[in-house]
Amino acid sequence: MKIAIVGTGMVGQTIASKLEELGHEVYMGTRNANETKSRTDVNQMTGKSFSDWHSENKGISVVNFSDLPSDCDVYFNATHGANSIDALNMVGDKLNGRILVDVANPLDFSNGMPPSLFVCNTDSLGEQIQRTFPEAHVVKSFNTMNCYLMVNPSLVQGDHNVFVSGNDESAKNTFTSLLKDIGWGENQILDLGDITSARATEMMLPIWLQLWGKHGHANFNFNINAAN
Numbered sequence: 001m002k003i004a005i006v007g008t009g010m011v012g013q014t015i016a017s018k019l020e021e022l023g024h025e026v027y028m029g030t031r032n033a034n035e036t037k038s039r040t041d042v043n044q045m046t047g048k049s050f051s052d053w054h055s056e057n058k059g060i061s062v063v064n065f066s067d068l069p070s071d072c073d074v075y076f077n078a079t080h081g082a083n084s085i086d087a088l089n090m091v092g093d094k095l096n097g098r099i100l101v102d103v104a105n106p107l108d109f110s111n112g113m114p115p116s117l118f119v120c121n122t123d124s125l126g127e128q129i130q131r132t133f134p135e136a137h138v139v140k141s142f143n144t145m146n147c148y149l150m151v152n153p154s155l156v157q158g159d160h161n162v163f164v165s166g167n168d169e170s171a172k173n174t175f176t177s178l179l180k181d182i183g184w185g186e187n188q189i190l191d192l193g194d195i196t197s198a199r200a201t202e203m204m205l206p207i208w209l210q211l212w213g214k215h216g217h218a219n220f221n222f223n224i225n226a227a228n
């Protein structure tokens with residue numbers, strides 16, 4: 001497939017590298033491609049600069065948001081939640097009719113750590129994105145786990161789940177087949193329903209952050225055990 005990753009942080013890098021490894025044609029969008037490609041500041045989480053990452057992933061084209069191809073099968077939103085709509089607006093109407101997998105979280109760091117949610121309860125970032133781009137097929141997923149687990153579910157032993165929310169069944173089916181290619185099992189993939197169910201998964205972030213602090217690492221995930 002032809003895939004665009006909107007966002008250059010650790011999540012965008014991790015998803016892009018994995019999808020390219022799986023044989024997809026991958027593009028990555030940023031505000032200023034020349035500036036981003038020359039970044040040498042080290043990302044505290046990955047221990048690597050963007051330019052180091054890109055030199056190891058030369059097959060991934062890094063372009064301005066507005067220059068992402070208009071014919072990608074799937075677009076991923078991997079931008080800072082508070083800036084996601086601005087970034088996606090720069091991608092523009094090429095999102096119309098396309099699958100947009102939203103992995104962002106509506107984290108508000110303005111009062112320090114831990115962050116709070118800038119939208120919750122009766123709305124979600126996933127829904128805001130769907131309302132802003134009514135002709136895109138928004139699929140909310142991956143936001144309840146660390147990015148290394150997104151692309152390598154075997155990092156956590158035993159049963160654990162990835163949640164999927166979205167209005168368009170065909171978009172969810174396409175994303176589900178990508179999940180299976182990555183290594184997620186059929187029984188691990190939980191379709192929660194339409195995009196309003198993104199409220200629930202985004203509101204899992206406070207407990208996720210608490211567990212991160214408790215474990216001292218991010219290799220954990222949620223496992224839903226339901227009676228038949």
Ligand SMILES: NC(=O)c1ccc[n+]([C@@H]2O[C@H](COP(=O)([O-])OP(=O)(O)OC[C@H]3O[C@@H](n4cnc5c(N)ncnc54)[C@H](OP(=O)(O)O)[C@@H]3O)[C@@H](O)[C@H]2O)c1
Pocket residue numbers: 006007008009010011012029030031032036077078079080081083084086087103104105106107142143144145146147148
């Ligand atoms: N870290 C994880 O494992 C994890 C797990 C689940 C979900 N998430 C969510 O995934 C998303 C990405 O996280 P991340 O840590 O990889 O990256 P991030 O630092 O949250 O976001 C980086 C991206 O946001 C863009 N951006 C920042 N300010 C912008 C602005 N004013 N206008 C337009 N774009 C702007 C940056 O653009 P440039 O490229 O131009 O700099 C960059 O592409 C976040 O929403 C995060 O909450 C993270």
